Amino acid sequence: MDKQNSPQVTKRTTRASASTKPSKNTLPNQKKADHRPQSLLDNLVYGEQQAIISQDELISNFPGRKCQILELLRLFGPINSSLLPIFLYGGPSSGKTSIVLHIFKHLKRPFIYTSCRTCHNPRLLFESVLNQLLLHKKDSSNAYSSAKRCEKPADFVNMLRESLMEVVNSLRVNSRKSGLEESDEQGIGRMVYIIFDNMELVRDWDKDSVIISMLFKLYDILKMPEVGLIFISSNSPDTYHLNTGSVEPIPIHFPEYTEDDLYHIFLKTQRGPKLYSSFLDVVLKDSCKITRCIDELSTYFKLLFEKYCEPLSGIGRVPNQDLKSKLYMHLKPHVTPSLNEVFRVPSSPALELKENKEKVGKKRNMRSLGDGVVPDDIDFHMSVSAKYLLISTFLASRNPATLDAALFDSAGGGDNRKRRRKTSETSIQQKENAEQELLLKGPGTFPLERLLAIFQCITSVTDGVLEEEQQEVDVLGTEGGDNGLMSDVLLQLSTLSNANIIIKGGNCPLDGSSRYRSTVSEEMALKVARSVNFPLPKYLYRK
Amino acid sequence: MTPSATPDSPLPPSSPTANNENNLQPFFVLHKPIPKKSSRKAPQSAKTRRKIDLSTETHKFNKSEGVKQVEQIVDDHLYQQLRVEAFDIIWSKIEITIKEVLRGININVFNEIHQWVRKSFAAIRSTAGTLNSAQLTCPYPLTIDIDCKKIFTGLVFTKNVEFVDDLLTFNDLSLHLKSQGCHVVNLSSLDFSAKSGISACIWSLLRQFVMVDPDVADITILASWYNEPDNFNNPLVVIIDDMERCNGSVLSEFILMLSEWVIKLPVILVMGVATTIDAPRILLPARALHYLEPCKFALGSPAERLDAIVEAVILGTNFGFDIGYKVAVFLRNYFLRQDGTVTSFIKTVKIACAKHFVKEPLSFLCRGLLDEDCHDFLLQKCVLLPESMREYAFSLPSCEGLDKTTPLTGESLASGISEIVKLKKNWSSVFMCLYEAAKFQKKQVVDVLCEALDPDAYRTRGSLQRRVGEVIAKSHSVDPYSATKGSFIFQVIRKVRDLPMKQLCQLLQVWEKHSEEIAELHEKVKELQSLLKSEEENNGGQADVAVLSKRLATRSYMNIQRDKGKVYDKAALLLESMIRDYLKPIECVPFHEIICFKDVDILQSALVGDPRRMIQVDLLKSHKVLLCSCCTKGGNVLLPSMHDTSIMYTLAQEHGDLINLHDWFKNFKSTIVRPCTNAKGKMRSPSSKKRKHSIEPEDLTDALVQARFCRAVIELQITGLLKMPNKRRPDYVQRVAFGL
Known part of the structure; x- marks a missing residue:
């Protein structure tokens, strides 16, 4: 019944939502009126009000990742072409997840995303996939329960197959209709993609690696060409013992960024590029030797950049050579110590005031006590x-x-x-x-x-x-x-x-x-x- | 930190405190039960030989008549009831005061935290932009930018390694934030154990936020709950009481998971840190630390809290209950050396209070002291007292110095007690003056209090001051207080002379406030103030002149110096006279026993458990605890009727650190199979309560002896006094006893 209903309804709502943003108030009503079919496309396709991004934009968004993006796009192929499992790997914050998500934004195809971090046990992982496929939402009306209870890998495979069939069928009907009506516009196709993020965490809770091998074999087990599997991990595929005789996923490596890439990435996020680039000239080379993880570097740079700008009145100013060297001299003493100080704890304003006072008092005390006596400053009470x-x-x-x-x-x-x-x-x-x-x-x-x-x-x-x-x-x-x-x-x-x-x-x-x-x-x-x-x-x- | 309570109440059941104060139990658990109510001098009882006959019990005052009277009075049911009521009323008042004080201390920090929570919430919302509900519940991350993954984390430094005090504080904090509209959850380290992993803390989150108990710990439930319009506009605050005790890997996993959701679920962490700022760095891996955006808050240190409580309870309003010098010193030392938590300090005061009302027959009179016009109440009660009670009151040790002509009537008793109240009031205000002056030297209330309460110090102070006065009269150049090194009070007086002008002004202002009750003092303080003011004016006027003429200025400067010296001298003299006239310790006043608790031994035995020592003492002198008729006569000689474990342990004393099992067994056997030379021993052993199967020594088989030996060894092992033989020395056990 759903299958027959869904295409028309879906189309109506997609158009509606494309033109008018659903406001917070109207949304619950809408949901109640047509619960399941409405959100078929919304849910599986990337957020509706975001404009489709072009390929160029995609590539320029991720400096240094051009070849990976092109490779991925080649593997995805044109609409409705089937996909062998893909295995993306690379260090943390090297852009794996965001590139995949952005590609789906670009392609506008339905996908399902599960992070093994949020789903911290097999049952959650299975149910999360099924819930998304069945367009089920946990809320107070269903007592926050899942659509189906699923604990064993075998059950999961069966249920997954069932619900995938359903989705694929509805997609097929949908694409046929849309193909008939508006052949120019790219539809969302017949493919469904499932993304498993943070795969390395599965090994922690899956001791005998039953689930891992099941997930990697899923392509063979399901035997559905309409399903594309994408695995994202920070470990290389060698660590997963994949020699199971099934179709091996295609590995795509995200190598560490080069210094040049990092330069472009950091420059992209800043508003005052000129000043920031002179800042990067100073610090990037040294810090690259220590880490190339973007997350780590950005926290580190944030602190340093504040220091760097201290002598300046406004960020907007373009520094000349003279000023640059002056700023460098100012920054130099801070570079090495702040490498150790990634976790900096600022005080709340009132506390800071108090502490400063204490410090002054202490200094005074020290002076009066003489040099020999070091004040006892354990900052917590012990008997x-x-x-x-x-x-x-x-x-x-x-x-x-x-x-x-x-x-x-x-x-x-x-x-x-x-x-x-x-x-x-x-x-x-x-x-x-x-x-x-x-x-x-x-x-x-x-x-x-x-x-x-x-x-x-x-x-x-x-x-x-x-x-x-x-x-x-x-x-x-x-x-x-x-x-x-x-x-x-x-x-x-x-x-x-x-x-x-x-x-x-x-x-x-x-x-x-x-x-x-x-x-x-x-x-x-x-x-x-x-x-x-x-x-x-x-x-x-x-x- | 308090030992867990055991079901059997160690207090004698007839004691009223046992019935109405169950909270006191844990403190008594570590001690052997005290068999009879009136013999409560526990610490001595461990060493001194206790007679079973109660009438010869040594008591505080040795009047043979008085002892019996007191026994009677203590047991009088009606008065017992009255005393219990008085305790209830007085303690509830004290408790309320303490709670208010503690809340007052924390309220500033709480407000600060709340402001920060709001600010952080606004920051999260601004980075997130406007999101619709579909986006808020979608499973994939919306952005990957590190700034959007940061969790705002408030590190609240509790400044105490013990976390007991802070449980209450964090509860209060959660109530405070809840009243401001935030969604608040309290998690403890138990939720972050390695055993149950990350599910436990998410379950706990769901249970407290969503109020459902789902079968899987799924954070998406929280997301969809938060998405409901009622919940949407407030931050989610997660309070973790004691961060150091959490399992680092679980906590970091929790942080990483939250960081994925923080845009959709604006979670703000508040973590209690007991030690230093390095604690999170030690506990958490770097990849979790990246996601924290910390901010530091600090609660008041335990010493500050203690000062505030002491100020409110012991110095503030009159509660009709007071502590003596020794008790104050004990409280202070216990706080500094052993425990250092405000919780246990309050418990100690409570024990003192309860004990006072149990022990002191006339303590029910304290109840009247809460009212303003206590004299009428006291008069009424005192007149109605039975003869024995009145006699008891006048035979109190503090009444020895009383005028012989004072009639032994209820009236004089009543006026005596109301005199105490009046004295105490003046005492507190003068003490506050003294303390205000001591604050400039960073002295703690408790330290000054202890000295002010010391009756000996009061007496020596009196004589010293006289001498000092003479010295001052003779020459000004010698520091008159050099002889009084070590006394806080004299240090403070000396310090008043060296205060800068501004601080002296402040001090006088505070004094003015505190001395309002005492008219005489108030006037003097006012006088000083006006003197100071005129001085200042002079000072200002002459400063102008100084610009005009240098010569004049130098002269006037000298004048100022001299005048200034006068003011300081006067201030110091005033403080001195205040202390001399009003700071009379309560223990120097007649009838003070009625409202003042002095018995430090009770507190000591209740708080300083010393369990390891007690176990050994009890084992060596088991008959003193068991009080059976068969073993008491023996003295230190081992009798077969004694408990096996006790015999074994006494035998073990003859060995060194290593005990040869064979020798030990032989000794043990010879002790229990000793042929009874006197018929008495034989006669009694069947009646002994300790051994259910009374076996004549002749019948003991080797197997039975061995079994008893083994059991005793195991018992000693369980009590932690023995270590079993190891492979290297299979026939030796090792003693692991310390503390005796």
């Missing part, structure tokens, strides 16, 4: 026992376990004698090797008991010091608080591991088999140690 625990985890991670006895002997202080002898015996070559090894290994792991032992040692050593000091500093004394920094260590331990300062591995607390690792940087540990007046450097084992 004293958490601080000690952090220090002991750091020690446990950094020092080899065999040296614990030497460091924490009964005298309690860092006894350096043994260490010194050891270092004097080892040759320089060995030392360097060991240093490199430590660097490669990163922080070591340690069992809970060792941590507790170290914790007990350093708290007992420093407790005396702490108390004396406190009695000096304030007359309050420490009664009521001194009985046990030890008392709830395990609680503090969980606090620290919640804050990602300690990483826990293994999960049998009864065995004592769980091992921990400290992820704190030395800088931070030293800061914390300073805030509780703990002589951390004395206890650190250095080769």
Whole structure:
């Protein structure tokens, strides 16, 4: 029934929508009036009010991608010609998805798009494809459910075939009619294309690669010449074990952009091209060595360009050679540091004000305190026992376990004698090797008991010091608080591991088999140690 | 962070707090049950030998008559009821105040976040342009430009490694944003676990936004929901309480997915960060970080919050409940050293409050102190007190210094209590003056408070000031306060002299406000202010002159300096006299026990759990906990009637870190199969409650002994005191005990 109805209705609505943009208010009514057939073309063909773009426009939109676009267009061929599966691959943000979508905008043919990122499990992927084919929309009227429930690949193939037949038939009827009436105008053809984006993600949730092989074999399974399959992935086809004997998809590689391409791409997005091109001259060459990913570069350039324009009053000005070198001199100190600063966190205005004030205050304090004292600036609160625990985890991670006895002997202080002898015996070559090894290994792991032992040692050593000091500093004394920094260590331990300062591995607390690792940087540990007046450097084992 | 509650209430069931305050339970869980209500000195009880006979229990005041009286009074049902009511009223008032204070602290940040949310929403909308509904729900990405994929992310720095306080804060934030019309979801780290992957957080989103529970976690549902006209014009705010605890890969996957949709679904993230600004960089991979457009916000630090609460609760309005010096010090130290969350601080105050009302027989009188005209209420109540109660009141330790001629009547009791109230009021206003001055030195309220509450410090201060006065009278050149190093209060007084003019003006203004209640002080402050003003005017006038004549100016400058010195001296003297006259700690006042909680031991045992230590202590002295008749007589000698695990652990004390299993077993066997020399032991063991199958020692077979041995070893392992033998030393177990 649908098949017979759809052509006429479809045509009516397409024309209507082409001439008048559907406003937000009228749309729901329209939807209700003719639910399914109305949106057949709208949905499968690219957005109706956007003008069709020409081939030249397409190519000029994507600098450096001319041959890929032409290749794709050649493969798509004229209207109604069948298509072997295509496999597009290339690094992130190299233009795969946008080029494919723009080609469909150019060709105006019906397609279905599913991203494996949004559809993060097989069921979602299957249902998303089917929903689009059946023109089903999840909304409150159908309790946000899918058109069909589909979980198994086998079901999917059957349902897909059914619904594809339906769509293809209606398209055929439609194209015959339109072919009769207006033979000059290009119709939307009889082909349906299915795009699977982000294919590399399927491997994460499809462990035995049943779905991947099914998707790649889909062309053979369906045996429908009217269906074109397009796979987009950031990995090359070699990583997918495609040797299944079926028709292999045609690979199209999107290589990394060259420096020249990047220059054109970035220039295209800017309003003040002259100034920007002089900016690109300065920075592009160096940054290309690091990354050619457009997304990364554009965030990076955005920051730098702001800096670059700082001495200028308006962007519109065209710089001469003199000004250029001046700007370059201004920018130069910022280039390398900002490479590390892709993730920059600006403060909210009120906070910024406060922080500046604090900074000024701090500076003043520093001056009054003299040079020797570095202010303790851990910017979050930790209780004293958490601080000690952090220090002991750091020690446990950094020092080899065999040296614990030497460091924490009964005298309690860092006894350096043994260490010194050891270092004097080892040759320089060995030392360097060991240093490199430590660097490669990163922080070591340690069992809970060792941590507790170290914790007990350093708290007992420093407790005396702490108390004396406190009695000096304030007359309050420490009664009521001194009985046990030890008392709830395990609680503090969980606090620290919640804050990602300690990483826990293994999960049998009864065995004592769980091992921990400290992820704190030395800088931070030293800061914390300073805030509780703990002589951390004395206890650190250095080769 | 609080240990989870266990079903059995560790509080004695007869205690009223157990019934009406279930929230207190977790704090008591770590301790052994206290068998009898009146013996509550828990920490000592671990070490001191406790007699079962209650009448000989050592009590705070050693009057043998008084003890029994107190027991009676405490148990009196009617008064118990009254005390519980008083607690309810007073605590609810305190709680409301605390909540208001906390909300007040956060409101600025909340407003800021809201403004930023609106701004970001407008930015998203402007990049998106006008989209129709078909485009908004279409499955393919509309644009690929990086700018259109950025998710606005507010990083809210909570400034505390503990996240407990912030749960409440983020709830408040979500309520605040909701009231402004945003769609808000609260996600926690539990939604971002590696186990359930990305589905869990999307489900959670759908459940809270769309209010449906679909069988697949599909974000397109959200898109079509958002597309409905009712929902369309407001931003979607997703609050993640504790970013650090989330699984990095799941969170980054979530961000990547949202970034594909952000044009169609204007999602704005708000993430709580406990540690440093590096946290997101450590947690998330670079490809996810690219899509964040961060902005930084900061909540008040826990210390600030604590100050605000202390200001409101302990210094602000009179709630009829007060804390003594030692309790204040304990609270401060506990906050700094152990816990550092405002939540637990509030809990501690609550415990103190509850305990006070349970323990103090006359505490029901506190209820009257909430009203303005408390004297009438007190008079009415005090006159009606039974004789025993009145006697008790006058036998309180603080009444020793009371005038002997004072009649022991209800009237004098009532006037004594209302005197406390009056004193306390003055005390708070003077303390606020002191604190305002201390603010210039960046001192914290709690620190100053602790000193101001210390009765010893008060006494030494009195004598010191006298001496200082003499020193000043003799010579001006010597710094008179050098002797008082270490005292905050003297530091503050000294500092007042060094304040710049502008700050002194500010200070005096605040003082004027605070001293309104005390007429005498108020006048003095006004006087100082006018003096300062005239000084300033002089200053201005002479500055003009200074331009005209240099010589004159130098002279006038010297004059100014001298005058200025006078004003500062006067200000410092005023502060000094204020402190001397009004800053009398509450513990120096008669009858203060009625409204002031001083028993720090209770708090200590309730909060500093020290579970590892307690387990060991209890194991070594199990008979003190079990209070059975069979083992108590033995002292430190091991008896076969004792619990197996306890015997084992006591035996283990004789070994070092490594315990030879065979020796241990032999010792154990010889202990429990010891031929009973005295008939008593035999007689009692059947009546022992601990062992269900009472077996005569002679009947013990080797197998049974072995079984009991194994069970005890396993129990010790489960309590975390032992490590099982490893391959290297198969016949040794290792002790892993710390903290004793």
